[in-house]
Amino acid sequence: MVNASLTSDEIAEHSSAKSCWVIIHGKAYDVTEFLSEHPGGSKIILKYAGKDATEEFDPIHPPDTLDKYLDRSKHMGEVDMSTVTTEVRAADPFETERQEYIKSRPPLEQCYNLLDFEAVAKRVMKKTAWAYYSSGADDEITLRDNHSAFHRIWFRPKVLVDVEKIDMSTTMLGTKTSIPFYVTATALGKLGHSEGEVVLTKAAHNHNVIQMIPTLASCSFDEICDAKSGNQIQWLQLYVNKNRDITKNIVQHAEKRGCKALFITVDAPQLGRREKDMRSKFEDNGTSVQSNSGESVDRSQGAARAISSFIDPSLSWKDIPWFKSITNMKIVLKGVQRVEDVIKACEAGVDGVVLSNHGGRQLDTAPSGIEILAATMPILKERGIQNKLEIYIDGGVRRASDIVKALCLGATGVGIGRPFLYAMSAYGQPGVERAMQLLKDEMEMNMRLIGAPTIADLNDTMVDARGVALHSTPIKDTLSISAYDPLVAPAFRSKL
Amino acid sequence: MVNASLTSDEIAEHSSAKSCWVIIHGKAYDVTEFLSEHPGGSKIILKYAGKDATEEFDPIHPPDTLDKYLDRSKHMGEVDMSTVTTEVRAADPFETERQEYIKSRPPLEQCYNLLDFEAVAKRVMKKTAWAYYSSGADDEITLRDNHSAFHRIWFRPKVLVDVEKIDMSTTMLGTKTSIPFYVTATALGKLGHSEGEVVLTKAAHNHNVIQMIPTLASCSFDEICDAKSGNQIQWLQLYVNKNRDITKNIVQHAEKRGCKALFITVDAPQLGRREKDMRSKFEDNGTSVQSNSGESVDRSQGAARAISSFIDPSLSWKDIPWFKSITNMKIVLKGVQRVEDVIKACEAGVDGVVLSNHGGRQLDTAPSGIEILAATMPILKERGIQNKLEIYIDGGVRRASDIVKALCLGATGVGIGRPFLYAMSAYGQPGVERAMQLLKDEMEMNMRLIGAPTIADLNDTMVDARGVALHSTPIKDTLSISAYDPLVAPAFRSKL
Amino acid sequence: MVNASLTSDEIAEHSSAKSCWVIIHGKAYDVTEFLSEHPGGSKIILKYAGKDATEEFDPIHPPDTLDKYLDRSKHMGEVDMSTVTTEVRAADPFETERQEYIKSRPPLEQCYNLLDFEAVAKRVMKKTAWAYYSSGADDEITLRDNHSAFHRIWFRPKVLVDVEKIDMSTTMLGTKTSIPFYVTATALGKLGHSEGEVVLTKAAHNHNVIQMIPTLASCSFDEICDAKSGNQIQWLQLYVNKNRDITKNIVQHAEKRGCKALFITVDAPQLGRREKDMRSKFEDNGTSVQSNSGESVDRSQGAARAISSFIDPSLSWKDIPWFKSITNMKIVLKGVQRVEDVIKACEAGVDGVVLSNHGGRQLDTAPSGIEILAATMPILKERGIQNKLEIYIDGGVRRASDIVKALCLGATGVGIGRPFLYAMSAYGQPGVERAMQLLKDEMEMNMRLIGAPTIADLNDTMVDARGVALHSTPIKDTLSISAYDPLVAPAFRSKL
């Protein structure tokens, strides 16, 4: 049943769990039956039952979401938007301050390193968007250790090497690229920028950098593919759906669209608890304490939990051959965290692994990728299998010196995620490009200063990684510490 | 001699050490002879000599105390309470602020982890109650290291394990339980909640969690037993009285009431000095400094000292066979702190040990239970005796990841104490239940993320505990640091 | 030449380096020739040339100083003090605040540990006195590490030991004493208390504790001997004078007065630079910067430098036999800092050594006594010479648990200095006695909790000292940190 033109009052009649309609981009949808299936929980939808949900919907759903997941029969038709009045919200002092910060944003040229973008983004992003991007699991110890781990690795530079010409290009999974990092997959790009992930695509093109397309992008997969130019290379990051037909379609469609590698996420059978994100989403509706007696954990747990249902927790080593059977793309396991599993990956015949803890968003006190790398390579070398697959790391990379350290320790390349999101959120595409250029400038300088004119010259005698497992970094990293937003206890309702 | 109805004036005549009467719940008691025996010292009683002491008495004595410890002849009879005027106390700014905090308490759903309850409890608890619960020995180094020790142990997660179904149930001392933690014994529950330990009993029942009943509960033992439902399991924590007949009665009564295990506290031949607690209790009565010349340490040392006399400091390994002779309950030694004593415990034939430093309340710079565990298990395995007894730890557990680490290192389960007291003090039974539910949610997530569908799948290859003995934890645990109440120097009488 | 009664005007004529008279306790002295010999430099005397210097003189010189070191012919006679007008000083805001602090001093019973006395003393002591007592060499790293070193040693307590009766008495250098610590020698006691070191003597007597008499006491040696009672034991600390006859007299006089042991200070061939002390003494007299061009370091370097000349920097191992030849007292070398020198001390046949860095006042980044002890004992044991001499340590001891750790590691006893000075400065003799009582209370508790009923039961299996040389103490010692007075940069003349 499709109405020609619905009014606000007609929609408002469907404002309960029994009959729940919402308006998205001027169209009404009956989501009553979908409530229980919604990955983000029903509560968040019910908040908009009978109302316009576009503003909330947009940044966290690709435009093709409703077509894909809601049966045509539930598309209730056009709404006469002149009948819909916008709710006037109470002035939010945080939002007022944020608008001031946006107006007084530092000139882009003042950003001298990747942490500078984070400092700007913290002020100019919406509170919930910042919380979603910046949060990590539990006490955010892994989140922070990912960065500080690099400071526990010290250089052993060579001098008097001819470093006039520096060539930082390399080959990753068979593709030549300008510098050994790639834009790794991160979800919900539109939280930071209205155009979403395509901003990263365009910047990556201009810098000849590989982009990994996230399953949980705000843009649709095709939008991101369409945004690429020339011979630009993209990879696909995959959350494996319980329904393998859906997975197969995603994978084969990506291959058809030219993706060169498939990164299967293996560290997220369930999404981690990110309390900063949960807290940013919480709205105090005056519920009395008593009514919570015995109730299970509240489901309105921020954006992080809002994307958890489409991931199959039963995914196992047994599934790998099937992936090899459905695609010719290179296959890489993203999120491997122990040398035993790197060896298993070798045996399973995949093309690579990403040593990663998912940006500190999953299991807190999991070690950083760079620490796992330092522990892993000596064992692979001992077994003579260090060249059987390519090893990548991600997490905490903020300087080209971090990239150099990873390569010295045996990585083929590194993934960088949040810094580009922050640069995009603060300055759009010019921000992302400046971030990439800064990394190139730093990389050229670092390769000169360490005495390695090409990537092939980097080796493990150039670093002292003995301290990486000691977890002691006494020299304070002042930029990173001031950019970090500490966890806080629950707020009392009225401040004293 | 029992008076029918005494007046305030009659009681007031007995207001010295020579004749000391107090009113408790409308009845008068002659405690003159008891003064010297009072575990909390005579001073605290003499403060109420000739007056109503009910308010001070209640939270730290079970209701059956006077019947048990004061001869009938000293029960002087009913008091006509209309003759007793309540002392009007000067307004206490701390107390006024506390009342404001209670009114503006955060919604329970805002507590996302166990440390959040502590942050709320710190504001809404009475100053002395908070000091009693939160304090530790000396400089509180062990108190804090108990928690941070877990952050020195890093995970080595397995990926691509089918973790769709998670079973976190286990068996502790022969009893099946829903999750491998128990509510450990903590004293004086009524300091935090007017109903005391039975609140924990009820919450434990709803979550199928085992409760250990403390010797020094504010509720009587029978009240706590009476509060249990269905097949709910309780254990008994025992401070051994010098008078072994009393001890025997306690033990055999507990067994009769259904307790399944006896945890003999072995780390408290004397109660530790807890200066935060002492300071909170101090009242400046204008004593001149000179009069203290040569005097020994003041006895009004806070609630901690108030419970110390009923514990036999001569308890030794020689006493263990006797305990085995008087009960069929499982016997566990609580407070073992070195591998040599775990081996002795094996030889003594007990059923288990708790590696514990008494929540950091006894000997400062004693190591944490988890550190002792990591040092102990390899030695037990070397000797092939790791299965001769069950090993528990307590102290500092705040996350399910802490529980997982303990189990990976060989523990059967962990005890959690203060967090439930804080949850109870801040939110009553719903608070305790939410705390338990949060641990279950975290546990399920952690087991998925570490790749262990059942408790049996947890093993020592899943953790890197090399750093636990290094005592270096550079990533700040911001929640715990902000919840911690630092020790302070004595206050000058008038602030400048 | 001695005048019957001098006037202020007559004295004032001798106010230059050419003729310099000062008034001390109503008498005039001609110190012209002594100027160049004054251990504290001539500048400090010239400041009082022609004036009354009593107030400055008193706290840093024993009453017999002038008789001992200034020839009779320079004693110029009585001054008619009615002719001397007291200089009116400008109100010093620090001093005004200090007087307020003195009035509002916390009750003595509020001091629960030795650091509490330090916190009080910091507020109630004169600025220069506090600076002299509290300062250390250079960056005060050793000063602070002395204390924190103990926190890097962890206990391994035994349980189920009968600890009903605790005997903490022991024998040090042949003398039975109530507890294994002694009051170590510290200079200039009258800076903290008008009566000086005899306050410590009296308190030591009441607690049956041994006192070491300092060479640089504010009281005369005989005053301190005279203050002892009964069988009270005293030792002598000795700075060796270049003039060995003087040294011989001091030593033999001490033996005659009953001293039982001679502690020869070997770590102070020159007194260390203590910048906090220097800064506290500095008075800006408006000297222009230019005039300092090329001038060597200013000599008015605070109290620390004021006592440096009477120490022979050529003292060496060759001198030890001579000491043995002039006295029958036990001989102990105070300030040994490496195992090689402990072995030399064995070979030299002395009775003991004190592993000490002089309270962090000499060579900064010298290790703490407890760290040296942990490194030394295994080597002595390997050579089988661990019982050839007694080993003491001092520096940083603030808790009885520190004493226990030292004894477990092989020390016979420990010296405690500053804490008693602070207790004396803040509360006089009652303060010192309370400090001693607190240590006894803590000691009894610690011995119970570690499972050692007697001193002989303490051994090296009861501590884990592996971390002491790692210099990592992440758990903040909040009391000590707040009591510490950090070094500061030079102050600009007018604050902006």
Add this chain to the structure above:
Amino acid sequence: MVNASLTSDEIAEHSSAKSCWVIIHGKAYDVTEFLSEHPGGSKIILKYAGKDATEEFDPIHPPDTLDKYLDRSKHMGEVDMSTVTTEVRAADPFETERQEYIKSRPPLEQCYNLLDFEAVAKRVMKKTAWAYYSSGADDEITLRDNHSAFHRIWFRPKVLVDVEKIDMSTTMLGTKTSIPFYVTATALGKLGHSEGEVVLTKAAHNHNVIQMIPTLASCSFDEICDAKSGNQIQWLQLYVNKNRDITKNIVQHAEKRGCKALFITVDAPQLGRREKDMRSKFEDNGTSVQSNSGESVDRSQGAARAISSFIDPSLSWKDIPWFKSITNMKIVLKGVQRVEDVIKACEAGVDGVVLSNHGGRQLDTAPSGIEILAATMPILKERGIQNKLEIYIDGGVRRASDIVKALCLGATGVGIGRPFLYAMSAYGQPGVERAMQLLKDEMEMNMRLIGAPTIADLNDTMVDARGVALHSTPIKDTLSISAYDPLVAPAFRSKL
């Protein structure tokens, strides 16, 4: 073409990249063709196109710069300075505050150690000058670790050594000197003092200390040579120019002027990124963010980048024989950072190396010189080549105890740079001399306290350097921490 007397208006006609004239010291220069060659980039010159650039020019160019690098034909002649009006700048609150600080500068005698000069300099130096001197690479971790590394090395002092006479003189590269440190080369001395490097020359003479003359001095090389007196020793620090004829001229001229050693900088094929310096130079000219899209990194990168082009990045081991062929001066490689390169230096037959990371200004997380030294000497000794060349270190030296540690570990001497710049900037020559005197006083004291009457007595048993590679320094160095100026994020344009 040379004008007799130009007017301001005539110069102003050449104010673009097409025709760019500037006035320096009353003379006009046509720098149009030079714009692209300017090491500091064209932007900084164009800012002054058609204007008087003297004030900006002076502190960063030696007076002979224009004669050396600009063809005579571009010297356009005298300017009638009466026609040139000085631009009035807006009042800068930082500058106003600075003038206040200069007026209230602490008396020189109040500076008790080298860090004190830094604290004063931070307040009295121009913002950009301070930023240039104090900045380091990237996160300034190496910058700070250079200093704190010394605190991870502990002394093992000998006692009872006759230390009456201390001789701290030594021989460095064949020259006798009063103390084993030299004034190392630092660029742009006139940023700190109007007279520049000659101030250091004069102070060095008065203290019989060797000075290393920097290639990038603000004074000309000859000015610095002319300033020396008597037998004063100077060395030359060399940045190697791509044009080897220029290099040869510099080297042979230096030898002719009496320089005794040539220190070839090998750690700066490219100058590091010093963000604090870049930020201090940034001027917000209201550029819109959009216009930066895709643009490469801005070139106005502060003083650090302004001196980078004259250094040949192709310099390699192959060049060493050529240096030996053109000079008889001793040759030392400055900036060696790994033992492998020390061995290569031996093989290349040079006279020495400086283990250095260029004051933390080049590659961040490069280890400190003292750490490299501790790792290097055991390997050289193993190979028996420890005496084949002299080893120096620089970086982070602030105390004579740091010098002692380096010598114990095998260094012949140490270089000190920034501290003398700070002393000079704060107090001129008297400041530098006081700094040198303080080091001598400390050195004498330290040698006494460690038990080493001569430099030859220092050896590796006197230090415990096990911890230097552990990077853990928990005792806070309060002076250094308060003197340190932390990195900051970009500033928002208007503060909220």
